[in-house]
C-alpha cells in the first residue's frame with residue numbers, strides 16, 4: 001500500500017508472521033528513502049533466519065530506484081528481529097535508533113550476561129537520534145520524537161504530516177502498546193501518546209503493528225483525529241490514572257512475545273548476530289526465571 005501527501009510517499013509492507021509493518025518513506029522514483037522497522041524472518045523452532053520479508057523491501061527499493069539513506073528502528077523490538085544489517089549490505093544507508101537505546105543495552109547485557117566486549121554506548125548503530133533531532137532523507141526533512149513508555153528508548157519519526165509511531169498506539173480498535181517490559185512505564189506512554197495526539201488532527205499516523213479483530217482486514221494508517229475519537233484505550237477524556245490502571249491490569253494478562261528472547265539479543269546489537277563461538281556457530285541464550 002502506497003500513500004502520498006506533502007511530497008512524502010509512504011509504502012508499508014506487512015509481515016503476517018510478526019504482524020509488523022516495514023515502511024519505506026521516499027519522494028518518488030529515483031529519490032532518497034528511509035526504511036523504518038525492517039523484519040528478519042526467524043523460525044524459533046529451528047533457529048534459522050531468512051530474508052523473505054526483507055527481500056520485499058529490497059524489491060520495492062530497487063523497483064523504484066531509491067537510494068537508501070537511513071535504516072531506522074523505532075525501538076529495540078521484542079517481537080521480531082531487525083533485518084538492518086542485511087538491508088545495509090544490499091542497499092546501503094546508515095542504521096539508527098533513539099539514543100536511549102543505551103539504557104536498554106545496559107539492562108539486557110545484565111540479564112543475558114553478554115560478553116564483556118559488548119558495548120553499552122549504542123555504537124553498534126551508525127547513529128543515535130536525540131529527542132527532536134532533525135533527520136534528512138534527500139530533500140525530505142523530518143524530526144525524531146522521543147516517545148518512551150513501551151520501552152525507555154522508543155522514538156517516533158515525523159516527516160511532514162506523516163508520523164511513524166512505533167509501539168505507542170495501535171489502530172483505534174486495538175488500542176495501545178504494552179508497558180511491562182524492562183524499563184516500560186504506562187505513565188510515560190500516556191504522556192508520549194498525548195504528545196503525538198496533540199499534533200494537527202489530520203496528521204497521518206502509521207502503526208508499527210496491526211493485530212486486527214477477525215472481522216476487519218489489516219490496516220496500519222490512521223489519523224490523530226480518528227485516534228482521539230475512537231482509540232479504545234486512550235481517546236479524548238481518558239485520564240492518566242484510568243489509562244495506567246487499564247494498562248497495568250491488561251499487561252498482567254499478556255504472555256511474553258514468542259520471539260522476545262532472540263529478538264532482544266539481536267536487536268540491541270543493531271541486528272548483528274552474537275559473536276560466533278569457537279565452533280563457528282552463533283547462539284542466543286535463554287535466561288531461566290529472569291524475565
Ligand SMILES: [Fe+2]
Nearest residue numbers: 077078079167
Ligand atoms: Fe515493540
